[in-house]
Amino acid sequence: AQTVTQSQPEMSVQEAETVTLSCTYDTSENNYYLFWYKQPPSRQMILVIRQEAYKQQNATENRFSVNFQKAAKSFSLKISDSQLGDTAMYFCAFTPNGNDMRFGAGTRLTVKP
Amino acid sequence: DVKVTQSSRYLVKRTGEKVFLECVQDMDHENMFWYRQDPGLGLRLIYFSYDVKMKEKGDIPEGYSVSREKKERFSLILESASTNQTSMYLCASRHGRNQPQHFGDGTRLSIL
Numbered sequence: 001a002q003t004v005t006q007s008q009p010e011m012s013v014q015e016a017e018t019v020t021l022s023c024t025y026d027t028s029e030n031n032y033y034l035f036w037y038k039q040p041p042s043r044q045m046i047l048v049i050r051q052e053a054y055k056q057q058n059a060t061e062n063r064f065s066v067n068f069q070k071a072a073k074s075f076s077l078k079i080s081d082s083q084l085g086d087t088a089m090y091f092c093a094f095t096p097n098g099n100d101m102r103f104g105a106g107t108r109l110t111v112k113p
Numbered sequence: 114d115v116k117v118t119q120s121s122r123y124l125v126k127r128t129g130e131k132v133f134l135e136c137v138q139d140m141d142h143e144n145m146f147w148y149r150q151d152p153g154l155g156l157r158l159i160y161f162s163y164d165v166k167m168k169e170k171g172d173i174p175e176g177y178s179v180s181r182e183k184k185e186r187f188s189l190i191l192e193s194a195s196t197n198q199t200s201m202y203l204c205a206s207r208h209g210r211n212q213p214q215h216f217g218d219g220t221r222l223s224i225l
């Protein structure tokens with residue numbers, strides 16, 4: 001089964017601190033893409049970061065970075081210097097066969113002032 | 114920027130009604146998707162389309178149908194709405210395989 005597991009339904013972090021959201025997935029495919037999406041309250045879902053499975057180097061986008069462990073099928077998201085605007089639902093997703101996208105259940109992150 | 118527009122942010126319908134949710138994208142994307150989002154379940158794929166007049170079932174197609182007569186428009190149809198279809202519905206589009214999907218604002222549908 002092509003599944004995505006986010007084991008932390010809710011998390012909180014103090015402003016300016018660092019937080020890591022975990023994600024594991026299951027697939028027998030070798031080539032696929034992984035994504036983290038952010039959905040702010042009552043707002044549109046937007047892409048945070050993308051990782052290609054055949055690339056060993058972890059992707060980075062400003063304060064957002066991933067720790068991709070292909071053998072462990074793990075794809076965690078690290079948010080550095082957390083800001084109030086980072087408060088949102090975060091979804092981990094991947095495309096096991098290049099076509100449809102599989103999503104996790106989401107992690108609700110609250111950044112506290 | 115890609116713009117994916119869903120026709121309604123909020124919609125209230127009665128059980129048994131036929132309900133249409135419309136989605137339009139402005140970037141000539143081949144692929145379009147309909148998801149429903151429920152707390153604790155994430156996003157589940159209802160239907161997707163690779164091209165005009167083409168459609169594929171996702172994980173939860175029962176009770177739904179879709180229409181794609183034009184490349185930019187992908188419609189989700191609830192043939193006979195039921196209370197268990199109360200949910201947030203998200204439309205998305207993308208250019209090709211393995212590319213990120215671009216989402217609309219969502220339609221929060223309530224079936225009474």
